[in-house]
Amino acid sequence: MEQSTLQAVDDSLPIQDVNTPLGSLHAAIIMDGNGRWAAQRGMLRLEGHRAGAESLRHIVEAAPRLNIGVLTVYAFSADNWKRPSEEVDALMFLLACYLEKESVRLRDAGVRTTIIGRRDRLPAPLLNAIHLAESRTEHCNRLHFRLAIDYSARAAILEAATDEQHRERFFAETIPVDLLIRTGGEQRLSDFLLWESAYAELIFTKRMWPDFTPADLRAAVTEYHHRERRFGSVPEMALVAQAAEQAQFSERWLR
Numbered sequence: 001m002e003q004s005t006l007q008a009v010d011d012s013l014p015i016q017d018v019n020t021p022l023g024s025l026h027a028a029i030i031m032d033g034n035g036r037w038a039a040q041r042g043m044l045r046l047e048g049h050r051a052g053a054e055s056l057r058h059i060v061e062a063a064p065r066l067n068i069g070v071l072t073v074y075a076f077s078a079d080n081w082k083r084p085s086e087e088v089d090a091l092m093f094l095l096a097c098y099l100e101k102e103s104v105r106l107r108d109a110g111v112r113t114t115i116i117g118r119r120d121r122l123p124a125p126l127l128n129a130i131h132l133a134e135s136r137t138e139h140c141n142r143l144h145f146r147l148a149i150d151y152s153a154r155a156a157i158l159e160a161a162t163d164e165q166h167r168e169r170f171f172a173e174t175i176p177v178d179l180l181i182r183t184g185g186e187q188r189l190s191d192f193l194l195w196e197s198a199y200a201e202l203i204f205t206k207r208m209w210p211d212f213t214p215a216d217l218r219a220a221v222t223e224y225h226h227r228e229r230r231f232g233s234v235p236e237m238a239l240v241a242q243a244a245e246q247a248q249f250s251e252r253w254l255r
């Protein structure tokens with residue numbers, strides 16, 4: 001499969017609203033390439049993650065203007081525990097700082113912030129920051145921003161298949177993905193939102209995550225709108241199929 005090339009866009013252009021007659025989008029992002037971005041500049045990997053956190057700030061800010069209603073980003077996978085402990089510790093620290101520092105801004109911007117993934121292996125400062133961000137932004141409804149931390153789609157599916165309590169939580173958290181973007185040049189899903197991405201439109205870009213801008217997000221959303229989604233049906237019945245697909249989920253997560 002050829003790499004999708006996002007159209008070259010001018011970062012200085014204002015972000016324009018994108019017309020989505022069928023309602024707002026769930027966009028999911030695999031924010032890959034922080035380490036390589038840093039290496040290319042002779043910097044430490046941690047500095048790449050710091051730059052990645054900065055990039056995320058701008059993307060969250062831009063998302064509602066692109067009619068994105070839900071934004072889920074992969075911040076730390078269950079497999080990322082395999083990284084050197086210094087990098088894991090640094091990422092945990094960075095996540096805690098991000099949530100603590102951003103939660104007021106997120107609240108003021110109307111961004112409800114929640115976490116998906118396991119919580120029982122996270123350090124206490126991060127758990128506190130998660131609690132703070134979730135409670136501070138509970139009432140917000142301009143954008144639902146979800147950070148996947150210690151997340152594994154396979155583990156979540158397996159738990160839901162074998163345990164009633166996990167099943168309820170799984171479906172409560174399940175929001176079908178419309179658009180899935182992966183930066184950093186790789187073309188794989190890496191155990192992210194496997195169930196939810198059954199009919200997602202996939203966009204892979206070589207851009208490293210710290211270089212990914214709101215203009216790139218806009219280009220991805222524009223490309224998404226040029227794709228024909230059929231949900232297993234035929235073109236002339238695609239809208240009916242899409243409505244049926246959405247009806248399965250909407251009651252659970254629209255607020």
Ligand code: FPP
Nearest residue numbers: 031032033034035036049052053094095098
């Ligand atoms: C992938 O880059 C990125 C991660 C494993 C973590 C994502 C983290 C961030 C975007 C920054 C922290 C986020 C917040 C919200 C504070 P990589 O390290 O795999 O890069 P590489 O493939 O170039 O090595």
